[in-house]
Amino acid sequence: MQEPVPCLYVHVPFCARKCSYCAFYSEASDGGLMDRYVRALLRELETVAGDLRPRTIFFGGGTPTLLTLRHWGQIFRTLDRLGLLPVPEFTVEANPATISADKARLLREHGVNRVSLGVQSLDPGLLERLGRIHTPGQVFRSWDILRRAGFDNLNLDLMFGIPGQTLASWDATLDEALALQSEHLSCYEVIYEEDTPLFAQLQAGAFSVDEDLVCAQYERLLERAAAAGFFQYEVANFARDRRPPAPPTARLSGEFPAFACRHNINYWRAGDFHGLGPSATAYVRGVRTRNVADTRAWCEAVEQGRSPVVFREALSPLARAGEAAAFGLRVVTGWPYEEFRRRTGFDLRTEWAAELAELERRGWGVREPDRFRLTQAGLRFADAAAEMMLRPDPAPERDTPRTAILQPTRPAWSPAP
Ligand code: SF4
Structure with missing residues (x-):
């Protein structure tokens, strides 16, 4: 189940x-x-x-x-x-x-x-x-x-x-x-x-x-x-x-x-979430969806029992893990290797060895015995570091053209009302 x-x-x-x-x-x-x-x-x-x-x-x-x-x-x-x-x-x-x-x-x-x-x-x-x-x-x-x-x-x-x-x-x-x-x-x-x-x-x-x-x-x-x-x-x-x-x-x-x-x-931590309402995205078991960004069109679809989803993308396990690696670097304590492996099935140290070495060389990251984390200088460049960790699928399974993949529902790090 x-x-x-x-x-x-x-x-x-x-x-x-x-x-x-x-x-x-x-x-x-x-x-x-x-x-x-x-x-x-x-x-x-x-x-x-x-x-x-x-x-x-x-x-x-x-x-x-x-x-x-x-x-x-x-x-x-x-x-x-x-x-x-x-x-x-x-x-x-x-x-x-x-x-x-x-x-x-x-x-x-x-x-x-x-x-x-x-x-x-x-x-x-x-x-x-x-x-x-x-x-x-x-x-x-x-x-x-x-x-x-x-x-x-x-x-x-x-x-x-x-x-x-x-x-x-x-x-x-x-x-x-x-x-x-x-x-x-x-x-x-x-x-x-x-x-x-x-x-x-x-x-x-x-x-x-x-x-x-x-x-x-x-x-x-x-x-x-x-x-x-x-x-x-x-x-x-x-x-x-x-x-x-x-x-x-x-x-x-x-x-x-x-x-x-x-x-x-x-x-x-790249966990699953459902998203409701116009323009909301969801991420459930490796499938990302986004609702239509138009309140009337969204109401109409829901009222008629149709799906308001206008974008759907199924990611491969490696692409999902790449996004998890990217998102997780924003956390100050970084990614514990064991937790990353448990959540994604991949080893951060081996699959992303080149990227971790490059981040260290720039002074943006540090490999600790149990985890990788960004330094205070690296946190200033967290978006650039995240880009390096992505592993996009060569031919992703999509229903509509892809847009900003680094933005869940509404970005967690964005200004609120
Ligand atoms: S209150 Fe301002 S910042 Fe917040 S969602 Fe509305 S327009 Fe955007």
């Missing part, structure tokens, strides 16, 4: 307004379409429920907290009826402008135990530059609401490398963000995605990227997060092992700190 899938991602494709850097699939919220989306989502959920025993559920987007109390009530009732609740880790991404006390309480009462708050910056000018709808004041208000509702596992998403962001401004954001004493921090460098206003501005010469400044901001982040009691466990992710006021050096757990995001760890 096949093992049930341990993780579920749900894409909520609505945003109040499009941010200037964002390339994720989302559209303006509209009451009628949101009702229709929720009905279709619950139907799509029924189709995979029998193959799920979730240890993590993650609602991302888009802006999941734009869904109303009534929508959330429908979702929780269905999850419950299908026997999918409770789960050890249930995350909802939230925009600070869209959290009310009622919504926070409802989420908490129904087993959501982790909220990821899309703060990005606490500098009002930079928030405007990014096209965000929230203000710093709303961050602090929503923070209080979430804590009062009983959330004791909160993530803050921050961005650096924002055009116009000085080192002093980054420091000021870190001052205020660290003072909140979240359990988790995700900090991303701005990525200039094609088809975004920010990319167009860069192309038009409206600003330039100062790589030295971006490196200095990343260095500052590493220093300050460590000093505040966080353990870096992935290129862009930091978590506590215990709540303050425990001393920062008191690391209790093994491979990952206690508040590390289990859902994202599953991505980096």
